[in-house]
Amino acid sequence: MDRLLTAGFRHNSRRLTRFARPQPSESLPAPDTARKYMLYLHVPFCTVLCPFCSFHRVCFEEHKALRYFKSLRQEIRMAHEAGYRFSDVYVGGGTPTVMPAELAETLGLLHKLSPIESISIETNPDDLRPEVMSQMRDAGVTRVSVGIQSLDDELLKQMDRYEKYGSAAEVIKRLEKAHGFFETLNADMIFNLPYQDERSLLRDIDLLTRQLEVSQVTFYPLMSAESTMRKMLKTMGEVDFDREGHMYRLILDALPDSYQPSSAWCFNRERGTVDEYIIENEEYLGLGSGAMSYLDGVLYSSTFSLNHYNRQVDGGRFGISRRQPLTRRDRLRYFMLMNLFGLSLDKAVAEKRYPGFFWKLAPEILGLKMMGAVRDEGDRLVLTEYGMRVWILIMREFFMAVSDFRDLMRHTIREELDAPGPLETRIPTPDLRPPGTH
Ligand code: SF4
Structure with missing residues (x-):
């Protein structure tokens, strides 16, 4: 049954993410000035590129990040001048806290432009330092989502995260210190990693919910792009989607009653923000390189090229480079x-x-x-509970289709990524063979 559903949803998800180039004159639609929008900001820099990750991310270089944040603030001003007003902000990446002062300045600009009700940011465990957290709290951040992925040292090593982001014991210590700092502290976890067994998953659940009592925990199924999964074979092993349903069932059974679902993969101990901004906000504006928007029945994607993005914004244009109208x-x-x-x-x-x-x-x-x-x-x-399982499968297929699109976009900027000197050369070149030809 799972395989049948997967095939059906895979087909539909691929159809929805076949973005076409916009006409040169095209910009974003005029906003509805009577309402406030959800704003998504993308910060694509990371100090280490994890092998399973299919987000739009590039290796951090200070001068590039400084230039990027400047463009991002300019694009925010442009959206404000175009009439967009925002109530809630979600900053994803990459690692948005890679330059905390720049992020704080960007959030400060948003506060100046219009009253903001909530700000949610993603971060990594090594940025749960008191000085960074204080800066973020002062900048009005209400929710922090920490990419932990697993609290199993062996899995952290396979994911290339052990050295950079610390052992499970170190991550736990940082999470303990971050307790109570923000209205919501979310732990982002992955389930169905190739070498993750039941014991490891159950220990993660126990540590997060019974020992650390984080206010929110999100369990994503592993959902990398096809080319990423092929590259993961050597380091992380082969993903077995047939195990996914069983692992999800384990999570639902093992979570204490005090954790109630707010989406198919997000569970709250206290009343908190729903993890996925796309649930509460049918329409949203995405700014920054690689950001997506959904406005007036059209999905937009911004350019993945940082150079192109900077040039667009310098020329007074938004970064959008692709569009997909929905029927x-x-x-x-x-x-x-x-x-x-x-x-x-x-x-x-x-x-x-x-x-x-x-x-x-x-x-x-x-x-x-x-x-x-x-x-x-x-x-x-x-x-229903069975429906939650089905929705995990649907959303996994949807996000995998988005990840394949991201891979395709990175392929279009391969020259920029492969240029001598820039740290982006560490990004693996996507294998773009169509499925079924390998
Ligand atoms: S998982 Fe997070 S830290 Fe790792 S490369 Fe992706 S965005 Fe960066």
Whole structure:
């Protein structure tokens, strides 16, 4: 059953992420000035490039990062001048805290431009230092999501994270010190790593929820791009997707009752921000190289080339370089996908947003009910426990398709990455053979 579902969702996810180039004159759509938007900022620099990672990230070089943050602030000003107003901000990467002072200045600019209600940032364990955390708290950060991935030393070594980000014991110490610093401290974990056994996963859950009592924990299934998974074979082994359902079941069974799901893969001890900004915000604006936006039924991607990005912004243009309009039906499906990922779909909200929603998506909804993935509770559709498993599979396929697109984009800037001198030469060249030819 899992394999059948995977094949179906893989096909649809690939279709949605076939971005076309925008026309040269095209910019972002005019904003709805009556509302506030979610803003996503991308900071693509990391000091170490982890082998499983398919995000848009490049090796950190100070002068490049300084230049980049300057462009990012300029693009934020441009969005403000175009009429965009923001309430919530999510800064992802890469490692957004790679230059804390630059990040703080960028967040300060946002506060100056309009009142911001919440700021969520991603970071790595070695930036959980008191001086960095204080700076982030002073800059208005309310939620910090720490990329831990695993608390098993052997797995950390395989992931090339042991040396840079510390042993499990060191990471635990840093997490203890960070306790209570922010409204929400999220631990980002990965499950279904090739050499991760049940004992290792259960120990992670125990440490995070019973010993450290982090306010939020997110368990992502391993979901790298195809070319990344081929490269991982030597160091991290082969991913077995047939194990994923069983590992997910273990997580659901092992989490203490005090941790309640807020999405299929995020669990909260206290009331906290939902981890995925795309759940609470159907539309969002993404700024920075490699950032994605979803506005007015169109998915946009910004250029992955840092040089191109800087030039675009210097010329007074946004960084967008690709667009993918969604059909009317896909917009409805996307809305249902993201809402049910957040565990329920409010019928009145869906009908108000898209009149005729339930009539138009009747076949899909009937199929989900027959599978036992959703339950009708009168005023809303609710994801069942089996549905949560199905949604893990759907979201994994969706993000893997996005990762394949990122790989393709990195391929288009290979010359920039391979240029002599820059540290980006450490980025592995993606293998772009179509699936099935190897
Ligand atoms: S996993 Fe995080 S730290 Fe590692 S390369 Fe990816 S973004 Fe950077």
